[in-house]
Amino acid sequence: MIALTFPDGAKREYPAGISGADIAAQISKSLAKKAVAVTLNGEVVDLAEPIKHDATFEIVTRDDPRAITLIRHDAAHVLAEAVQSIWPGTQVTIGPVIENGFYYDFARNEPFTTDDLPVIEAKMREIIAKDRPFTKEVWGRDEAKRVFTEMGETYKVQLVDAIPEDQDVKIYKQGEWFDLCRGPHLPSTGKVGTAFKLMKVAGAYWRGDSNNPMLTRIYGTAWHDQKELDEYIHRLEEAEKRDHRRLGREMDLFHFQEEAPGTVFWHPKGWTLFQELVAYMRRRLRADYKEVNAPQVMDSVLWETSGHWGWYKENMFKVQSAGDEVRDERVFALKPMNCPGHVQIFKHGLKSYRDLPLRLAEFGVVHRYEPSGALHGLMRVRGFTQDDAHVFCTEEQMAEECMKINDLILSTYADFGFDKIIVKLSTRPEKRVGTDEVWDHAEDVMQRVLKQIEEKYGDRITTGILPGEGAFYGPKFEYTLKDAIGREWQCGTTQVDFNLPERFGAFYVDADGQKKTPVMIHRAICGSMERFTGILIEHFAGHFPLWLAPTQVVVTTITSEADAYVLDVVAKLREAGLRAEVDIRNEKINLKVREHSLAKVPVLLVAGKKEAAEQTLSIRRLGSKDQTSGALDEVIAALVDEAIPPDIKHKAKASASN
């Protein structure tokens, strides 16, 4: 006999080998019908699996959130069966569950096209309608390999080989069709339901390695019911509406063109936004950092010293004179990062321990030859501006500097409304420089800082460790923020570096008169200003807070009788420092409201004959259908106050409370 503990705490005894299905049937007919799996000690297992040991036990019904993984996983199996029945000879590989859905990778000489998707989907619905049971079998390793070899499923043979010796080779059958799979599964294909959809076809490397052959991947999404599926499709559509590339065009912020792949043409409005962002960062740096600017084009010997010329060359732009005649034997390169430049500045003139920590910041424009397939709007470009800084300090100062950077990063994100941050510590990778002692020490320090961060910001952040993900020259913190619709963006980074200062022979004179190599901390907050701008566009869906909005206010007329008044209002707004535009076109107010709303102007001030006479304004906020009205001076004062950037507001508050 075995004892199972139910969610309500009740403990019951059953003969060993009883299945979840049996237990559900004993409890009630309806439960037996709804049950799709059980959990044993929290782990989801097949309904038919014989239970052999004491455990906490729970029945998982199809509506259970935990069932969604099974639905998606089974949908992947059904997809694979459908594809093989339509195109025999197609090899199956893997088909895992992913966020919001599933995929399956196929090896086939002919590629799939999007036109194939409805055909496959129809076949899947047939298979699901047949409602055949999923049954598990455990095969011998050699038998499995023999069967898959005979079937021509060479990838499956490789997968069998990859299963650790101590694990069973499990086969799940759904009628005739079967697949190597670790499970668990629903009781039958019918339980997959109809709330699924094949989304797209794509290429993907076998085992995620670009040296391997490329397979064809079919992505699908699957949900408990149609309502969830519809909601998901709706969410995708909403996300598409806030795509920064689309808003960039609609709001006239920037464009790309083929002569400059991966580099941005900023239009006046986009550049205003960008500059507002830079101005904000600059203010945040004023207290602790010294801003510098290092050359864009430098001799490649510098990159040889830094090591980039060896391992990063493929990603660098070479710069030469364009004439036929070689004017200079030397090879120059566009900088792909700012660190070597900052080390040169550090090295210029003797540094004392009294100069440390020395924090050099630069809004450095870097160019990297990113693979063509990686380019993506503002998010991944070949030329971009980093809010970069390098802190030169002693080992003793390292922890405090990391914490200081952390505070700066988190408070910056908070100012943009990002309040869910993930901080991850990446530790030593396999390929690295420096002794184990140095790494031990550095990681120890970083661990302690991470603890401190947790204690200080526990409610706002989640933390984690990424083993082996550190830079080759030192461990790092990575800061990932979540935007308004839950997507994650890795932006900030703090990396300690024991390598570069030494390579360049940078040193400071310590209190004892000895030359010492400083520790260098690389750090960025936004990462790439271009990308951060893109993230903000999507985060706010173009509805920027007043301080960031490229055009903050449009003042417009109802009749031309108010023209003079409105021109005066705009002059006053500009005088007060607001980015205000005037619209005295001879158009209906309906049209003007529509146009400025579509342009996502936060505040629309409207004046007709009445307002002009009374020196008032009608105020319409973006996203609101109503208007308020106010006296001219008061309206301006309120807008001026609202347009104060958050950092300045905090400061004013702090000094007021002192």
Next chain:
RNA sequence: GCCGCGUUAGCUCAGAUGGUAGAGCAACCGCCUUGUAAGCGGUAGGUCGUCCGUUCGAUUCGGACACGCGGCACCA
């Protein structure tokens, strides 16, 4: 870089078994003086991504390239 798809007016998109193209919005010009998300009329606008090939003839078919899109790999 790899796999697949795409590129037609400023934008969104239609179109022809191969005979040099069309709509809506925007633009421009008029009329309308307007009260909070499209007033009315008219005009103009295109080397159908680039190059090469097939063809009497190519925007349409084929190829290469460029750029883009969706993934994969990459993001030091």
